[in-house]
Amino acid sequence: MIIGVPKEIKDHEFRVALTPNGVKELCRRGQRVLVQKGAGEGSGFMDQAYHESGAVLLSTAQQVFGEAQLIVKVKEPQPEEWVLLRSDHVLFTYLHLAASKSLTEGLLESGCTAIAYETTEDSRGQFPLLRPMSEIAGRMSVQIGAHFLEKIQGGSGTLLGGVPGVPPGEVVVLGSGVVGDSAVTIAVGMGAKVTVLSLDLCQLRALDARYQNRIMTVASNQAVIQKYLKDADLIIGAIYLPAARTPQIITREMVSKMKPGSVIIDVSVDQGGCAETTRPTTHTDPVITIDKVLHYGVSNIPGIVPHTATYALTNATLPFIVQLVEQGFKEAIQGNRGLRKGVNILKGELICQAVGDAHGLSVKPLNL
Numbered sequence: 001m002i003i004g005v006p007k008e009i010k011d012h013e014f015r016v017a018l019t020p021n022g023v024k025e026l027c028r029r030g031q032r033v034l035v036q037k038g039a040g041e042g043s044g045f046m047d048q049a050y051h052e053s054g055a056v057l058l059s060t061a062q063q064v065f066g067e068a069q070l071i072v073k074v075k076e077p078q079p080e081e082w083v084l085l086r087s088d089h090v091l092f093t094y095l096h097l098a099a100s101k102s103l104t105e106g107l108l109e110s111g112c113t114a115i116a117y118e119t120t121e122d123s124r125g126q127f128p129l130l131r132p133m134s135e136i137a138g139r140m141s142v143q144i145g146a147h148f149l150e151k152i153q154g155g156s157g158t159l160l161g162g163v164p165g166v167p168p169g170e171v172v173v174l175g176s177g178v179v180g181d182s183a184v185t186i187a188v189g190m191g192a193k194v195t196v197l198s199l200d201l202c203q204l205r206a207l208d209a210r211y212q213n214r215i216m217t218v219a220s221n222q223a224v225i226q227k228y229l230k231d232a233d234l235i236i237g238a239i240y241l242p243a244a245r246t247p248q249i250i251t252r253e254m255v256s257k258m259k260p261g262s263v264i265i266d267v268s269v270d271q272g273g274c275a276e277t278t279r280p281t282t283h284t285d286p287v288i289t290i291d292k293v294l295h296y297g298v299s300n301i302p303g304i305v306p307h308t309a310t311y312a313l314t315n316a317t318l319p320f321i322v323q324l325v326e327q328g329f330k331e332a333i334q335g336n337r338g339l340r341k342g343v344n345i346l347k348g349e350l351i352c353q354a355v356g357d358a359h360g361l362s363v364k365p366l367n368l
Contacts, residue, residue, distance in 0.1 A: 001090075001325045002032045004068025006061040007039040010075045012283030014042025014306035015313065017072040017093070018321075020049040022314040027054030031325050036064050043306040065089070070324060074313065075300055076103055087111030087347060090329050092321065094118055094133075096270045096299075097344055098245040098358040104350070105361075111348035113329065119243045119352065120320065120342030127242070129320070129342075131178050132312035136302040138182025138238060141265040142171065142190065144301070145234040148263045148287060148294050155294060156261025158233045161191030168192050172228045174220070174249065174274060175238030176203035179267050183236045188214055195228055222249070229254050237266035237274040243344070243354035250275035252291075260292035270299040272358075330368055340366065 003026060005017050016039045018026075023033050035055040037047055047057055058064050065071065065084035073093035077085065085091065085107065095116040097104045107114050117129035142160075149169065151157035162168035171187040173180045176198035187194045188211060197220040198204050204217040218224055229235060229250065239246050246268040255264075255277050268274040269281075277290045281297040283304060288295050302309040320339055323332045333340040344352040349364045356363035 001070050001328065002034060002068045003070045003072060003321070003325060004064040005033065005035045005039055005055075005072055006064045006081070007036045008042075008074050008303075009061075009078055009081070010300060010303070013075055013300050013303040015074045015300075015303055015310045016040040016043050016045065016306075017074050017313070017317070019043075019310055019314045020045050020053040020055075022318050022321075023050055023055045024053035025318065026321065026325070029322065029326065032056065034058055034064050034068050036061055040310075043310040045310070070321070072317070072321060075303075076100070077107070079106065082106035082110055085110035085112040089113070090115065090324065092117070092317070092324070094270075095344055097352065097355040098243060099270060099272045099299075101359040101361075104345075104355060104359055107345050108348050108350060108361075112345065113343070113347055114345040115339070115342040116243070116344045116352075117317065117342070119344065121338035123338065125338075129313075129316045132316050133302045133309065134178035134240075135182045136305060136309055136312065137267050138179035138236075139186045140301050140305065141179070141183050141236045141238075141267050142186040142192075142234070144296060145171075145236065145263050145265045146190065148296060149233060149261070151261075153294075154261070154287070154289065155263055156233060156259060158261075160187070160234065169233040170195070170231055171234045171236065172197065172232040173236045173238055174198075174225070175236075175240065175268075176200050176207060176217075177238060177240055179240065180236065180238035181207065183238060183267075184211070184215060187234075187236075192234075195232075197224060197228060220249075225249060226254050226257070229258055232258065233262050235262070235264045237264060237268045237278070239268045239274040240271065241354075243352050245272040245354075245358045246274050248272075248274060248276045248278075250277070252276045255293050256291045258291070258293050261294070263294045263296065265296045267301065269297040273297060334368065
């Protein structure tokens with residue numbers, strides 16, 4: 001199976017699907033890896049490093065898609081990439097199909113097989129390919145939020161850590177999974193007043209035990225969310241339902257009652273967003289303001305720290321890529337239940353029920 005690594009073309013997406021060392025390991029195992037020229041430059045990996053690792057460098061995405069059988073990417077294919085996909089392609093990347101019917105239909109029309117990083121599981125039922133990017137997005141969310149609280153950015157002018165004699169800013173984290181946990185780490189480190197709202201009492205207990213009296217943990221419901229949003233300076237939306245569209249737990253009415261200049265960082269935006277007022281944005285134009293509240297809805301937050309993110313992603317994906325190329329698609333997913341959970345589309349047929357439910361599309365059982 002020939003592996004293709006095209007250059008990412010989403011706005012300000014500087015990550016690349018494989019590091020040179022990842023390519024070297026695949027080539028050591030006798031695999032042929034095609035890398036588009038310039039694919040790694042944004043992450044600090046030059047073409048020469050890929051060449052020395054054994055990759056074949058090709059000038060265009062068309063050439064990579066044209067020769068490869070396994071297409072390994074970072075972000076979901078853009079419209080100009082849909083037309084390059086074929087029925088003999090296996091696509092392995094982040095998909096987040098529940099957030100985009102047009103993308104789902106584009107992949108179905110191509111006839112390809114698409115495996116989503118975010119729904120692939122390990123032997124414990126965890127999401128090993130989603131976790132590293134969630135950790136980065138959670139940590140970055142507070143850093144980004146602190147930036148947009150600056151008055152010059154349109155925020156309230158609040159310093160999250162405060163200073164002696166002045167209380168710190170208030171951070172409310174919605175969700176206690178990997179993103180929420182990672183956001184708490186940075187918010188506490190900055191000296192903010194932190195409250196975590198979640199339905200998962202086990203995760204709240206773990207956070208409470210770790211930080212003791214340094215944070216507040218609260219069992220979430222609509223009344224509680226409304227109460228804490230009123231006084232928040234920064235809200236981190238860290239809700240995730242595997243493969244499904246994120247529930248909109250922040251209503252427009254709640255937003256209208258928030259403090260002017262407060263900030264919502266909706267990390268859940270790649271699955272639709274947890275705020276009714278969230279709209280997808282880009283790194284070029286990252287913020288929209290509704291009711292004097294800044295909304296940050298960039299869906300590829302880790303793309304702005306690509307050197308770290310590419311290493312973290314390759315560490316997670318490489319074992320699965322090895323399994324796919326050495327065993328072949330059919331044998332790999334038959335023998336690995338977690339990888340089988342990652343299959344969202346098989347030969348142009350939708351397999352993932354949560355995506356079908358999100359878009360009203362018919363779903364067929366996985367049949368090899």
